[in-house]
Amino acid sequence: MTPVQALLQELQDTWHQTIPVSEFMQICPRRYASDCFEASAPLPPNLNLHQTMFAGSIYTLMTLTGWGMMWLKQREAGVEGHIVLADAQIRYLAPVTGTPLARVQWQDGDLSALAEGRRVKLSLTVELFSSGTLCATFTGLYASLPAHT
Amino acid sequence: MTPVQALLQELQDTWHQTIPVSEFMQICPRRYASDCFEASAPLPPNLNLHQTMFAGSIYTLMTLTGWGMMWLKQREAGVEGHIVLADAQIRYLAPVTGTPLARVQWQDGDLSALAEGRRVKLSLTVELFSSGTLCATFTGLYASLPAHT
Numbered sequence: 001m002t003p004v005q006a007l008l009q010e011l012q013d014t015w016h017q018t019i020p021v022s023e024f025m026q027i028c029p030r031r032y033a034s035d036c037f038e039a040s041a042p043l044p045p046n047l048n049l050h051q052t053m054f055a056g057s058i059y060t061l062m063t064l065t066g067w068g069m070m071w072l073k074q075r076e077a078g079v080e081g082h083i084v085l086a087d088a089q090i091r092y093l094a095p096v097t098g099t100p101l102a103r104v105q106w107q108d109g110d111l112s113a114l115a116e117g118r119r120v121k122l123s124l125t126v127e128l129f130s131s132g133t134l135c136a137t138f139t140g141l142y143a144s145l146p147a148h149t
Numbered sequence: 150m151t152p153v154q155a156l157l158q159e160l161q162d163t164w165h166q167t168i169p170v171s172e173f174m175q176i177c178p179r180r181y182a183s184d185c186f187e188a189s190a191p192l193p194p195n196l197n198l199h200q201t202m203f204a205g206s207i208y209t210l211m212t213l214t215g216w217g218m219m220w221l222k223q224r225e226a227g228v229e230g231h232i233v234l235a236d237a238q239i240r241y242l243a244p245v246t247g248t249p250l251a252r253v254q255w256q257d258g259d260l261s262a263l264a265e266g267r268r269v270k271l272s273l274t275v276e277l278f279s280s281g282t283l284c285a286t287f288t289g290l291y292a293s294l295p296a297h298t
Binding site: 014018019020021022024025044045046047048049050054055056057059060063064082084085086087088089090091092 | 163167168169170171173174193194195196197198199203204205206208209212213231233234235236237238239240241
Protein backbone atom coordinates (compact mmCIF):
# COMPACT_ATOMS: atom_id res chain seq x y z
CA MET A 1 0.00 0.00 0.00
CA THR A 2 1.47 3.39 -1.01
CA PRO A 3 1.39 6.34 1.44
CA VAL A 4 -1.44 7.91 -0.57
CA GLN A 5 -3.45 4.66 -0.51
CA ALA A 6 -2.94 4.45 3.26
CA LEU A 7 -4.14 8.02 3.66
CA LEU A 8 -7.26 7.36 1.56
CA GLN A 9 -7.97 4.23 3.62
CA GLU A 10 -7.67 6.28 6.82
CA LEU A 11 -10.03 8.89 5.37
CA GLN A 12 -12.58 6.19 4.50
CA ASP A 13 -12.29 4.67 7.98
CA THR A 14 -12.80 8.12 9.54
CA TRP A 15 -15.96 8.67 7.49
CA HIS A 16 -17.45 5.23 8.02
CA GLN A 17 -16.67 5.04 11.73
CA THR A 18 -17.96 8.51 12.66
CA ILE A 19 -20.68 9.30 10.07
CA PRO A 20 -23.15 6.37 9.87
CA VAL A 21 -24.81 7.79 6.74
CA SER A 22 -21.49 7.73 4.86
CA GLU A 23 -21.08 4.03 5.65
CA PHE A 24 -24.66 3.25 4.58
CA MET A 25 -24.04 5.15 1.32
CA GLN A 26 -20.71 3.27 0.93
CA ILE A 27 -18.88 6.48 0.10
CA CYS A 28 -15.23 5.81 -0.67
CA PRO A 29 -12.19 7.86 -1.65
CA ARG A 30 -10.99 6.85 -5.10
CA ARG A 31 -7.92 8.83 -6.12
CA TYR A 32 -5.73 11.66 -4.93
CA ALA A 33 -3.07 13.02 -7.27
CA SER A 34 -1.93 16.36 -8.65
CA ASP A 35 -4.09 18.27 -6.14
CA CYS A 36 -7.20 16.50 -7.49
CA PHE A 37 -9.30 14.31 -5.19
CA GLU A 38 -12.06 11.96 -6.31
CA ALA A 39 -14.66 10.01 -4.35
CA SER A 40 -17.48 7.71 -5.32
CA ALA A 41 -20.36 5.56 -4.07
CA PRO A 42 -22.33 2.71 -5.60
CA LEU A 43 -25.78 3.53 -6.94
CA PRO A 44 -28.02 0.92 -5.18
CA PRO A 45 -28.05 2.39 -1.63
CA ASN A 46 -28.36 5.88 -3.13
CA LEU A 47 -31.34 5.53 -5.42
CA ASN A 48 -34.47 7.70 -5.45
CA LEU A 49 -37.98 6.83 -6.58
CA HIS A 50 -37.03 7.54 -10.20
CA GLN A 51 -34.29 4.85 -10.00
CA THR A 52 -31.55 7.46 -10.42
CA MET A 53 -29.28 8.88 -7.70
CA PHE A 54 -31.13 10.61 -4.89
CA ALA A 55 -30.55 14.41 -4.69
CA GLY A 56 -29.62 14.09 -1.00
CA SER A 57 -27.04 11.41 -1.74
CA ILE A 58 -25.54 13.50 -4.55
CA TYR A 59 -25.18 16.43 -2.15
CA THR A 60 -23.69 14.29 0.61
CA LEU A 61 -21.13 12.69 -1.70
CA MET A 62 -20.07 16.13 -2.99
CA THR A 63 -19.94 17.63 0.51
CA LEU A 64 -17.69 14.84 1.76
CA THR A 65 -15.49 15.09 -1.33
CA GLY A 66 -14.78 18.74 -0.48
CA TRP A 67 -14.36 17.83 3.20
CA GLY A 68 -11.95 15.05 2.21
CA MET A 69 -9.85 17.45 0.17
CA MET A 70 -9.53 19.76 3.21
CA TRP A 71 -8.60 16.75 5.37
CA LEU A 72 -5.96 15.52 2.91
CA LYS A 73 -4.40 18.98 2.57
CA GLN A 74 -4.27 19.42 6.34
CA ARG A 75 -2.49 16.07 6.63
CA GLU A 76 0.01 17.07 3.97
CA ALA A 77 0.65 20.40 5.68
CA GLY A 78 0.97 18.75 9.09
CA VAL A 79 -1.72 20.96 10.62
CA GLU A 80 -4.87 20.02 12.52
CA GLY A 81 -8.32 21.53 12.39
CA HIS A 82 -11.97 20.60 12.81
CA ILE A 83 -13.50 20.93 9.34
CA VAL A 84 -17.11 22.10 9.12
CA LEU A 85 -19.32 23.27 6.27
CA ALA A 86 -20.67 26.83 6.61
CA ASP A 87 -22.86 27.02 3.52
CA ALA A 88 -23.26 25.42 0.13
CA GLN A 89 -24.95 25.69 -3.25
CA ILE A 90 -25.74 22.83 -5.56
CA ARG A 91 -27.12 22.65 -9.08
CA TYR A 92 -28.49 19.42 -10.54
CA LEU A 93 -27.84 19.30 -14.29
CA ALA A 94 -28.73 15.75 -15.31
CA PRO A 95 -29.97 12.54 -13.67
CA VAL A 96 -27.20 10.29 -12.34
CA THR A 97 -27.92 6.94 -13.96
CA GLY A 98 -24.57 5.21 -13.40
CA THR A 99 -21.86 5.10 -10.75
CA PRO A 100 -21.10 8.70 -9.73
CA LEU A 101 -17.63 10.19 -9.52
CA ALA A 102 -17.18 13.43 -7.55
CA ARG A 103 -14.06 15.47 -8.24
CA VAL A 104 -12.50 18.51 -6.59
CA GLN A 105 -9.38 20.42 -7.57
CA TRP A 106 -7.36 22.24 -4.92
CA GLN A 107 -6.87 25.93 -5.76
CA ASP A 108 -3.91 27.37 -3.85
CA GLY A 109 -5.71 27.34 -0.49
CA ASP A 110 -3.57 28.46 2.41
CA LEU A 111 -3.88 26.45 5.63
CA SER A 112 -0.94 28.03 7.47
CA ALA A 113 -3.19 30.08 9.76
CA LEU A 114 -4.21 26.84 11.50
CA ALA A 115 -0.66 26.39 12.79
CA GLU A 116 -0.97 29.84 14.36
CA GLY A 117 -4.23 28.96 16.09
CA ARG A 118 -6.49 30.85 13.67
CA ARG A 119 -9.38 29.53 11.65
CA VAL A 120 -9.28 29.01 7.90
CA LYS A 121 -12.17 29.52 5.47
CA LEU A 122 -12.01 28.13 1.97
CA SER A 123 -14.48 27.78 -0.88
CA LEU A 124 -14.26 24.54 -2.85
CA THR A 125 -16.05 23.60 -6.05
CA VAL A 126 -16.92 19.95 -6.63
CA GLU A 127 -18.16 18.42 -9.88
CA LEU A 128 -20.04 15.14 -10.16
CA PHE A 129 -19.87 12.98 -13.27
CA SER A 130 -21.68 9.85 -14.37
CA SER A 131 -20.59 8.01 -17.52
CA GLY A 132 -18.55 11.09 -18.48
CA THR A 133 -21.50 13.49 -18.19
CA LEU A 134 -21.35 16.41 -15.77
CA CYS A 135 -24.48 15.85 -13.64
CA ALA A 136 -24.08 18.30 -10.73
CA THR A 137 -21.96 21.20 -9.54
CA PHE A 138 -21.44 22.10 -5.88
CA THR A 139 -19.69 24.98 -4.16
CA GLY A 140 -19.15 24.79 -0.42
CA LEU A 141 -17.60 27.20 2.06
CA TYR A 142 -15.57 25.12 4.50
CA ALA A 143 -14.16 26.39 7.78
CA SER A 144 -11.40 24.65 9.66
CA LEU A 145 -11.14 25.50 13.33
CA PRO A 146 -7.85 25.11 15.21
CA ALA A 147 -7.91 21.84 17.15
CA HIS A 148 -6.97 23.58 20.42
CA THR A 149 -9.94 25.95 20.59
CA MET B 150 -56.34 7.65 11.74
CA THR B 151 -57.39 11.02 10.28
CA PRO B 152 -57.12 11.68 6.51
CA VAL B 153 -54.05 13.87 7.15
CA GLN B 154 -52.40 11.16 9.25
CA ALA B 155 -53.08 8.63 6.49
CA LEU B 156 -51.52 10.98 3.94
CA LEU B 157 -48.42 11.47 6.09
CA GLN B 158 -48.12 7.70 6.55
CA GLU B 159 -48.32 7.24 2.78
CA LEU B 160 -45.64 9.91 2.31
CA GLN B 161 -43.37 8.14 4.80
CA ASP B 162 -43.94 4.79 3.10
CA THR B 163 -43.13 6.37 -0.28
CA TRP B 164 -39.86 7.77 1.06
CA HIS B 165 -38.75 4.65 2.92
CA GLN B 166 -39.69 2.22 0.16
CA THR B 167 -38.09 4.13 -2.72
CA ILE B 168 -35.20 6.09 -1.14
CA PRO B 169 -33.05 3.73 0.97
CA VAL B 170 -31.12 6.64 2.55
CA SER B 171 -34.36 8.14 3.90
CA GLU B 172 -35.17 4.87 5.65
CA PHE B 173 -31.68 4.59 7.10
CA MET B 174 -31.97 8.18 8.37
CA GLN B 175 -35.44 7.35 9.74
CA ILE B 176 -36.91 10.52 8.24
CA CYS B 177 -40.57 10.87 9.12
CA PRO B 178 -43.34 13.39 8.43
CA ARG B 179 -44.52 14.96 11.69
CA ARG B 180 -47.31 17.44 11.08
CA TYR B 181 -49.24 19.06 8.28
CA ALA B 182 -51.65 21.87 9.11
CA SER B 183 -52.38 25.42 7.98
CA ASP B 184 -50.13 25.03 4.92
CA CYS B 185 -47.20 24.22 7.21
CA PHE B 186 -45.41 20.86 6.92
CA GLU B 187 -42.87 19.51 9.40
CA ALA B 188 -40.57 16.49 9.24
CA SER B 189 -37.96 15.07 11.57
CA ALA B 190 -35.37 12.33 12.09
CA PRO B 191 -33.66 10.93 15.17
CA LEU B 192 -30.09 12.06 15.79
CA PRO B 193 -28.20 8.70 16.21
CA PRO B 194 -28.16 7.54 12.55
CA ASN B 195 -27.43 11.12 11.46
CA LEU B 196 -24.41 12.02 13.57
CA ASN B 197 -21.08 13.36 12.32
CA LEU B 198 -17.63 13.06 13.88
CA HIS B 199 -18.36 16.01 16.19
CA GLN B 200 -21.38 14.13 17.64
CA THR B 201 -23.82 16.67 16.18
CA MET B 202 -26.03 16.25 13.11
CA PHE B 203 -24.10 15.57 9.90
CA ALA B 204 -24.29 18.38 7.30
CA GLY B 205 -25.38 15.89 4.64
CA SER B 206 -28.21 14.59 6.82
CA ILE B 207 -29.38 18.14 7.58
CA TYR B 208 -29.52 18.88 3.85
CA THR B 209 -31.32 15.63 3.05
CA LEU B 210 -33.96 16.16 5.74
CA MET B 211 -34.60 19.70 4.49
CA THR B 212 -34.69 18.62 0.84
CA LEU B 213 -37.28 15.94 1.58
CA THR B 214 -39.32 18.34 3.70
CA GLY B 215 -39.68 20.65 0.71
CA TRP B 216 -40.35 17.65 -1.55
CA GLY B 217 -42.98 16.41 0.88
CA MET B 218 -44.74 19.77 0.82
CA MET B 219 -44.94 19.62 -2.98
CA TRP B 220 -46.25 16.04 -2.77
CA LEU B 221 -48.90 16.96 -0.19
CA LYS B 222 -50.08 19.96 -2.20
CA GLN B 223 -50.30 17.90 -5.40
CA ARG B 224 -52.43 15.36 -3.55
CA GLU B 225 -54.72 18.09 -2.22
CA ALA B 226 -55.05 19.60 -5.69
CA GLY B 227 -55.68 16.18 -7.27
CA VAL B 228 -52.82 16.60 -9.75
CA GLU B 229 -49.87 14.33 -10.49
CA GLY B 230 -46.29 15.19 -11.24
CA HIS B 231 -42.76 13.85 -10.81
CA ILE B 232 -41.09 16.16 -8.31
CA VAL B 233 -37.37 16.82 -8.73
CA LEU B 234 -34.94 19.30 -7.22
CA ALA B 235 -33.25 21.65 -9.70
CA ASP B 236 -30.93 23.55 -7.37
CA ALA B 237 -30.57 24.46 -3.71
CA GLN B 238 -28.74 26.65 -1.26
CA ILE B 239 -28.15 25.86 2.39
CA ARG B 240 -26.67 27.83 5.25
CA TYR B 241 -25.60 26.18 8.49
CA LEU B 242 -26.11 28.56 11.43
CA ALA B 243 -25.56 26.42 14.52
CA PRO B 244 -24.72 22.79 15.37
CA VAL B 245 -27.77 20.52 15.68
CA THR B 246 -27.34 18.92 19.09
CA GLY B 247 -30.89 17.60 19.64
CA THR B 248 -33.68 16.11 17.57
CA PRO B 249 -34.10 18.27 14.44
CA LEU B 250 -37.40 19.63 13.20
CA ALA B 251 -37.57 20.87 9.61
CA ARG B 252 -40.43 23.20 8.70
CA VAL B 253 -41.73 24.62 5.43
CA GLN B 254 -44.59 27.04 4.84
CA TRP B 255 -46.51 26.93 1.57
CA GLN B 256 -46.57 30.33 -0.18
CA ASP B 257 -49.42 30.51 -2.68
CA GLY B 258 -47.77 28.16 -5.15
CA ASP B 259 -49.88 27.37 -8.21
CA LEU B 260 -49.92 23.74 -9.36
CA SER B 261 -52.74 24.08 -11.88
CA ALA B 262 -50.37 23.93 -14.89
CA LEU B 263 -49.77 20.25 -14.10
CA ALA B 264 -53.39 19.44 -14.93
CA GLU B 265 -52.78 21.03 -18.35
CA GLY B 266 -49.69 18.91 -18.98
CA ARG B 267 -47.19 21.66 -18.25
CA ARG B 268 -44.35 21.63 -15.73
CA VAL B 269 -44.37 23.68 -12.54
CA LYS B 270 -41.35 25.32 -10.89
CA LEU B 271 -41.54 26.52 -7.31
CA SER B 272 -39.01 27.83 -4.81
CA LEU B 273 -39.49 26.64 -1.23
CA THR B 274 -37.68 27.79 1.90
CA VAL B 275 -37.19 25.28 4.71
CA GLU B 276 -35.99 26.06 8.23
CA LEU B 277 -34.46 23.55 10.63
CA PHE B 278 -34.75 23.91 14.38
CA SER B 279 -33.22 22.05 17.29
CA SER B 280 -34.37 22.79 20.84
CA GLY B 281 -36.04 25.96 19.54
CA THR B 282 -32.88 27.28 17.89
CA LEU B 283 -32.81 27.98 14.15
CA CYS B 284 -29.85 25.86 13.00
CA ALA B 285 -30.09 25.91 9.20
CA THR B 286 -31.94 27.57 6.33
CA PHE B 287 -32.49 25.96 2.95
CA THR B 288 -33.99 27.22 -0.30
CA GLY B 289 -34.69 24.75 -3.07
CA LEU B 290 -36.09 25.15 -6.56
CA TYR B 291 -38.42 22.23 -7.19
CA ALA B 292 -39.79 21.24 -10.56
CA SER B 293 -42.78 19.02 -11.01
CA LEU B 294 -43.08 17.32 -14.37
CA PRO B 295 -46.46 16.16 -15.70
CA ALA B 296 -46.83 12.42 -15.10
CA HIS B 297 -47.68 11.74 -18.77
CA THR B 298 -44.47 13.10 -20.29
